[in-house]
Structures are given as structure tokens and as C-alpha cells.
Amino acid sequence: MSVDKSTVAKIARLARLNVPQDRLQPVASELNGILDWIAELNEVPTDNVEPLASVTGHALPMRNDMVTDGDCVDTVLANVPEGASGFFVVPKVVE
Amino acid sequence: MSDLLDLSAVEARAALDAKSISATELTTAYIAAAEETAALNNYVLLTPDHALAMAAKADARLAKGEAGLLEGVPLGVKDLFCTNGVQTTACSRILDGFTPPYESTVTANLWDAGAVMIGKLNCDEFAMGSANETSAFGPAISPWQGADKTDLVPGGSSGGSASAVAARSALMTTGTDTGGSIRQPAAFCGVVGLKPTYGRCSRWGIVAFASSLDQAGPITRDVADNALMLQAMASHDARDSTSSDVPLQDVVAAVRQGVKGMKIGVPREYVMDGMDGDVVALWQQGQDWLRQAGAELVDVSLPHTKYALPTYYIIAPAEASSNLARYDGVRYGLRVEAGSLDEMYEATRAAGFGEEVQRRILVGTYVLSAGYYDAYYLKAQKVRRLIKQDFDTAFASVDALLTPATPTAAFPVGRKIDDPVVNFLNDVFTVPANLAGLPGLSVPAGLNADGLPLGLQVLGRPYDEASLYRVGGVLEAAASFTATPARRAGGAK
Numbered sequence: 206m207s208v209d210k211s212t213v214a215k216i217a218r219l220a221r222l223n224v225p226q227d228r229l230q231p232v233a234s235e236l237n238g239i240l241d242w243i244a245e246l247n248e249v250p251t252d253n254v255e256p257l258a259s260v261t262g263h264a265l266p267m268r269n270d271m272v273t274d275g276d277c278v279d280t281v282l283a284n285v286p287e288g289a290s291g292f293f294v295v296p297k298v299v300e
Numbered sequence: 301m302s303d304l305l306d307l308s309a310v311e312a313r314a315a316l317d318a319k320s321i322s323a324t325e326l327t328t329a330y331i332a333a334a335e336e337t338a339a340l341n342n343y344v345l346l347t348p349d350h351a352l353a354m355a356a357k358a359d360a361r362l363a364k365g366e367a368g369l370l371e372g373v374p375l376g377v378k379d380l381f382c383t384n385g386v387q388t389t390a391c392s393r394i395l396d397g398f399t400p401p402y403e404s405t406v407t408a409n410l411w412d413a414g415a416v417m418i419g420k421l422n423c424d425e426f427a428m429g430s431a432n433e434t435s436a437f438g439p440a441i442s443p444w445q446g447a448d449k450t451d452l453v454p455g456g457s458s459g460g461s462a463s464a465v466a467a468r469s470a471l472m473t474t475g476t477d478t479g480g481s482i483r484q485p486a487a488f489c490g491v492v493g494l495k496p497t498y499g500r501c502s503r504w505g506i507v508a509f510a511s512s513l514d515q516a517g518p519i520t521r522d523v524a525d526n527a528l529m530l531q532a533m534a535s536h537d538a539r540d541s542t543s544s545d546v547p548l549q550d551v552v553a554a555v556r557q558g559v560k561g562m563k564i565g566v567p568r569e570y571v572m573d574g575m576d577g578d579v580v581a582l583w584q585q586g587q588d589w590l591r592q593a594g595a596e597l598v599d600v601s602l603p604h605t606k607y608a609l610p611t612y613y614i615i616a617p618a619e620a621s622s623n624l625a626r627y628d629g630v631r632y633g634l635r636v637e638a639g640s641l642d643e644m645y646e647a648t649r650a651a652g653f654g655e656e657v658q659r660r661i662l663v664g665t666y667v668l669s670a671g672y673y674d675a676y677y678l679k680a681q682k683v684r685r686l687i688k689q690d691f692d693t694a695f696a697s698v699d700a701l702l703t704p705a706t707p708t709a710a711f712p713v714g715r716k717i718d719d720p721v722v723n724f725l726n727d728v729f730t731v732p733a734n735l736a737g738l739p740g741l742s743v744p745a746g747l748n749a750d751g752l753p754l755g756l757q758v759l760g761r762p763y764d765e766a767s768l769y770r771v772g773g774v775l776e777a778a779a780s781f782t783a784t785p786a787r788r789a790g791g792a793k
Contacts, residue, residue, distance in 0.1 A: 208666070220621060220665040221628070221642065222658055223650035232662065235720065239663055242721050243610045243676065249683050256681030257688060259512060260737030260762075261499050265541050280401045284632035293630050296641045 208236045304329040305468045305790050309373050309525040312471060316362055316372045323358035323372030326471075327351050327416050330374035333789030334418055334469040340441045340787065342460040342469060344379050345387055346419040354416040361414060369532045371414030376470035378461050379420040380427055381407050381516070382505040386417075390507040391435040392425045394652025395633045404505025405537045406474060406516045413532035418470050422460030425654045426624065427481055427509045430726035431711075432459025434656045439713050442489055443467040443785035447750050452710040455485030455726070461519045462489040468789045472520045472529050476506060478513045479612050480730025483742035486519055487705035487755025490744040490783065492526045492772070493519045495730075497762045498737035499544035500530075502537035510619035511542075513612075513734040523743065523772045527551040530765065549766035555773040557766075560594030564771065565698035569605035572728055575707045578748040583704050586745060586756045589778035590702065590771065598698050602690040607683050608732040609724055614667050614680035615735070620657075621664025627652060659720065688736040691759075700767045703729050705742040705755035733759050741768040745779040753783065 210229040213236065217224040224232060278291045287294040304326055307315060315321045331348045351374065358372040382388045382400035389395040403411075411417070422440040424432055431453040432440040442454040443466050454463035458475030462485035465473055475482035477495035486493025494517045501516040508514060518529035531552060536545040566587060571580070587597050629635035629648035636647040653661065667676035694701065707728060717723055733740040739762070742755040758771045784791065 212666075213662070216662055216665045216669060219669060220661050221625075221645040221649055222653070222661060223643075223646035224658075224662075232659070235659060236663060236666065238719060238721060239613065239659075240666075243614055245610050246607055246614075246679055246683055249604070249607055249686065251679060251682035251686070254682040254685055256678055257685035258681060259542070260688065260735075261542055261544065263544075266538070268538070283401050284398050286629060286633070286635035295630055296637075296639065296644050298641050 208233050208240065305333055308521050309370070309471050309528060312373060313371070317367060323355040323362065323416065324352065326372060327355035327374050330418055330470060336789045337443065337467045337469045337787065340443060340463055340467055341438055342422055342440050342464040342467060343376065343419040344389070344391060344422050344437045344460070347386060347417055350386065351416050351418050354411070358414050358416060368412065368414030369528065370410060373415050374418050374471050375410060375415040376418050376421045376461065376464045376473040377407055378423050378458055378474050378476060380423055380476050380507045381474055382507070383407055383417070383420065386420065388420065388507070389436070390426050391423050391437055392652065392654065392657065393436045393634055394627045394649070398633050402505060405502035405535065405539065406506065406533050409533055409535055415532070421464055421473060424457035424459065425657050426507065426620070427457035427476055427478055428620070428656050428660055429456045430480065430484055430723060432456040433713065434654055436654060441713060442710055443787040444489065444710065444752055445786050446712070446752065451713040452752070453488065453713050455488035455710060457481035458519060459485050462486050462491055462493065465489065465491045465519050465521055466785055467787065472518060472525060474516060475519045476514055476516050477734065478509050478616060479734050480727035482517045482519060483730045483740055483755070483757060484706050484726055486742040487744070487753065488710040490753030490781065490785065491519055491521060492523050492744065493517065493742045494526055494530060494765070494768070495733060495740045496530060496534065496765060497544070497739045499542050500534050500548070500739070500763070500765070502535060502540040502543045504537055504539040508623040510616040511623060512619060513616060523769060523776045524552070524555045527555050527769050544763065546763045551765050551769050554766035554769040557770045557773070558593060559590055559770055559774045562595045562700065562767070562770065563598055563698045564590050564595045565598050565600035565694050565701045567600050567602045567605065567694070567701055567703060569602050570703045570729055572707055572725070576709060576748060579704045579707060579754055582746045582754050582756065583702070586702055586775060589775060593774045593778070600694045600698060600701070602694060602732070604683065604686045604690050605732060608687055608735055609728055611680045611683045611687065611735060612731045613724060614676050615684065617660040617664030618668050618677050619664070621661045621668065624657070624661055684735050687732055691736045691738060695761045700771050701759040702771070703757045703759065705729060705757040709748045709750065709752035709754055729757060737762060739765050739768055741772045743772045743775045744781045745775055746781070747783055
């Protein structure tokens with residue numbers, strides 16, 4: 206499962222990271238180094254093993270589905286790179 | 301001034317209660333110490349005005365006899381904890397200028413206990429690293445020096461936190477530990493670091509790296525201080541759904557309880573190529589100390605140990621790639637303008653994240669992507685269960701495990717390594733506890749041939765921090781680790 210330049214370009218796109226053309230091959234080499242090392246896991250038999258997603262062993266707590274916070278537009282927008290009239294501003298997405 | 305810096309937190313609390321020193325005096329001494337050791341680059345932000353205001357309030361509460369557990373104790377905060385009104389960056393350019401309008405649960409608990417914030421501490425960017433060299437603020441430097449006076453790394457990711465305690469520019473500090481980020485720097489800097497049980501300290505308000513592994517914990521000068529700080533930090537928090545309501549034991553009392561009758565396991569797989577001979581010798585010495593103190597040492601096997609690191613380097617990047625998706629240039633932090641929304645995202649994230657963080661986001665995205673999820677991510681989750689089962693089996697017959705904290709002592713800043721996998725090996729002995737959610741304590745126990753600190757690690761059952769402190773207390777007393785680094789505040793006499 207070797208990673209090539211086009212795979213790097215694809216995952217960079219999925220990750221919304223701009224990886225320049227001249228970096229695609231070096232990044233592919235680095236990722237292959239890591240993935241080759243990780244492949245060591247293939248020698249572990251795991252046919253009847255359940256995947257472990259949480260170590261706590263307890264079910265997530267339930268809570269009432271209700272509003273607990275709000276009326277704090279200024280706080281929400283306090284760190285905004287660009288905002289206007291109580292909104293986040295982004296580049297135009299609809300022509 | 302230096303006599304104030306000589307006090308441990310427990311001693312400082314007694315002196316504050318006895319009114320022989322004031323919180324303002326102690327805080328002033330630590331602000332001066334932080335300025336004196338500024339070349340170590342441990343702090344990314346000093347907050348002296350804030351500190352003196354908090355110290356004045358601490359003095360008022362001390363005068364009224366209303367002192368909290370950590371009243372008047374000068375404390376540094378890893379820059380991964382959100383602090384209300386005080387810049388928090390995770391040492392990343394992408395959070396440049398971010399000032400949280402809220403306080404993390406852990407730091408809120410510490411301020412409620414009366415602690416005084418000296419400033420925010422350097423760490424690896426988003427806690428991704430083992431040498432504090434990925435920080436956007438440049439590397440933190442250890443106060444310890446090799447024989448040739450070269451600058452050494454303090455370890456990471458909580459490098460500034462461990463270095464500041466060793467340099468005496470904070471009496472105690474917060475750290476976070478996803479794969480060893482408290483225990484490894486504590487070992488490198490000759491201080492005490494605890495990664496509590498997963499769920500013991502709330503993750504709310506801490507910048508997330510890998511949420512199923514992240515855990516906050518205390519870094520302190522000695523074991524008694526560590527137990528005291530854990531007591532103040534830990535709480536059940538409804539805002540973190542993985543926070544535990546299992547009550548904390550009397551950890552402060554545990555430090556002096558001894559190990560008589562305890563069964564301590566020695567995992568035979570905790571050896572590796574390239575391990576420092578002094579580390580092997582110290583591990584043996586630690587076993588002898590515990591046996592002499594009345595513990596029974598037992599050989600145990602954790603057969604999947606060698607698979608912990610590759611498992612970690614699938615799960616941690618996968619979770620990170622998801623957690624770091626939130627940094628998009630829209631709501632806070634850095635934004636690089638570009639023509640379209642997607643181009644703005646891509647330009648912002650490429651400019652804001654450093655090389656190591658980008659590499660991990662790409663690895664994480666790859667192992668979660670269609671066609672590879674089963675082969676990598678699901679496989680890693682299965683091996684994670686086997687690693688946890690190894691510990692479950694061991695803890696059926698022993699009360700704690702004794703291992704080395706790190707395979708070597710600290711190494712020089714700027715050491716050039718082309719293979720990222722070599723850097724991962726720093727965490728070979730610490731990562732398994734994160735995968736299994738177990739508590740782990742690193743205690744300074746000796747020096748290597750170059751005069752650099754080495755640590756021993758104690759691992760325990762979930763929610764049994766008390767056993768760790770019992771073992772840690774005995775190791776500390778037996779080792780009587782009194783060596784001090786050259787570049788600490790008040791050190792040049």
C-alpha cells in the first residue's frame with residue numbers, strides 16, 4: 206500500500222491542506238516511511254478481536270436535550286478574523 | 301530570594317499558613333526567577349500583573365483563614381489550557397492572537413484552590429512532539445547541561461512545563477500527556493510528573509490533540525507536591541462526557557504509606573535496542589529499593605508491548621486530523637485570504653500548521669480514508685484492545701508495574717534526524733499507558749554517566765493513583781535525588 210504523489214495530493218485535498226507540487230514527492234516518501242513501520246501490526250492476529258474505541262468502560266452519560274447557553278453573540282465573535290453584523294464572513298460561495 | 305525558591309509547595313503552604321512568608325513575596329520571587337531564566341524560553345507569555353493581583357487575593361484569604369489547598373502557590377500553565385482573557389495558542393501560528401473567553405476546568409479548579417498564575421508555558425505545537433522543538437515560539441531549553449555545555453531538550457510535549465519546575469521559575473505546572481508528554485519531559489528534567497487515569501481530570505477547555513488519549517496532569521518538584529496538585533486539579537465534570545465520577549483516593553496520605561506487602565510487576569518486554577545502559581542499571585536499582593522497602597517483585601509479561609507505538613501512530617494522528625479540522629480561518633485564529641472558500645481553508649491551514657502537525661494530519665487523513673480505514677484504523681483499534689488486555693491480565697496479580705520512563709537521557713537541541721520514526725521511540729515506555737487509559741508516574745531516580753537525570757515510571761490500575769504515589773514516595777526517599785541543574789534560578793552562587 207505505497208503512497209505516491211497523486212495519493213498525497215488527494216489526501217491533502219481531503220485535509221484542506223495546500224501542499225505545493227514540489228513537496229508532494231518528499232511528503233510521499235515520509236508517509237511511506239511511517240506506513241512501512243506501522244505495517245508491523247499486520248503480524249498480530251486480530252480475527253476475533255473487537256475494536257477498542259473507549260477505555261473508560263462506562264456508557265456515555267445522557268442529558269436533557271435543552272438549550273443551556275446563548276445570547277452571547279459578542280463572545281462567540283470575539284476572536285473572529287472577519288465578521289460583520291453578528292455574522293462570520295467568508296469568501297463568496299454562491300455566484 | 302533563593303531561600304523562597306528552595307521551598308517545595310507543601311513547605312510553602314505551611315510557611316504561608318504560618319504567615320512567615322506572604323503570597324505576594326513568593327509570587328514576586330517566582331516572577332523574578334522566570335525573568336532570570338528567560339533564555340530557556342520556557343514561558344511563551346508571562347503574566348506578572350495578573351499574578352500579583354491573584355497573590356494579593358491569596359494574601360487576603362490567608363489573612364481571613366480561608367486558604368485553599370494551593371493558596372498562594374505560583375503555578376505555570378501549559379499553553380494548551382484555555383485561560384479566560386489570556387492568550388492561548390497551543391504554540392501554533394494557527395491560533396495566533398486567540399484569547400479564550402472561557403477557562404478550562406482544570407485551571408479553574410487550580411484558581412479555586414488559590415493557585416497563582418505566573419504565565420503560559422512553551423510546548424510542542426498542538427502537543428505533537430517529544431522534544432519541544434515543534435513549537436512556533438522556538439524550542440524550550442532544559443536547565444540541565446551536558447558535559448560540553450550544549451543546550452539540551454527538556455523533552456516534550458510539556459517541555460516548558462517540566463523545564464520551568466526544574467529551573468525553579470514555577471513551583472508547579474500543568475501538563476498534558478497523550479503518549480508520554482508529561483512523563484518523558486519530567487524524566488528528562490529531573491522532576492515528578494503524573495499522567496492520571498483517563499477521565500480523572502476534565503479535558504474541557506484543553507486544546508484537543510487525540511481525545512481518547514489526552515489527559516491533563518501535574519508536574520512538580522517532588523512526589524508530595526504532585527499528590528497535592530492532583531487533588532486540586534481532578535474533578536468530575538459534566539462538560540467532559542468521558543470525565544469520571546470515581547472518587548479520588550487520599551493521594552496525599554498515600555505518599556508516606558510505603559510499599560510493604562505490595563506486589564510490583566516488572567514487565568520483561570520493556571527493553572529495546574539503543575537503551576542507555578545506565579537506564580537498565582537504574583531500573584534494577586529501583587527493583588532493589590522496592591524489595592528492601594517490603595514489596596514483592598514479580599516478573600510479568602505484556603506481550604503486545606512492541607505494537608504499542610505503531611498502534612499509537614495510527615490512532616493519535618487519526619483523532620488529530622479530525623480534531624484539527626476546526627482550524628479553518630473562519631471563527632478564530634489565523635486566516636490567509638484567498639479567492640474561494642476552499643482556497644482560503646487550504647492556504648490558512650498550510651500557513652498556520654507546522655511541518656510535524658501537517659505530517660500527522662496527512663497520516664491521520666490517510667488512515668481514515670475510504671479503502672484504508674479497515675487496514676489501518678480498525679486494525680489499530682483491535683491491537684489497542686490486546687494491549688489493554690495485557691495490562692488487565694498483569695493487574696490481576698500485581699498492584700503496580702515498575703518500568704524505565706525513557707530509553708535514554710535528554711539529547712541536544714537541534715539533533716538532526718531524517719527519519720520521523722526515530723523520534724517516536726522516545727515514547728516507547730510511556731505510550732502503552734495512554735492506549736490502556738492507565739495512570740503513570742515518572743519519578744527522578746538517578747543520573748547517567750554524563751550527570752543527566754533519569755526517571756523511573758510506575759504504572760497502576762485505573763483510578764488507583766494512590767498506589768503510584770505509594771511506590772513513588774518510596775523510590776523518591778531511596779533515590780534521595782538532590783542533584784540540581786546549572787541553569788536554574790538562583791543557581792549561580
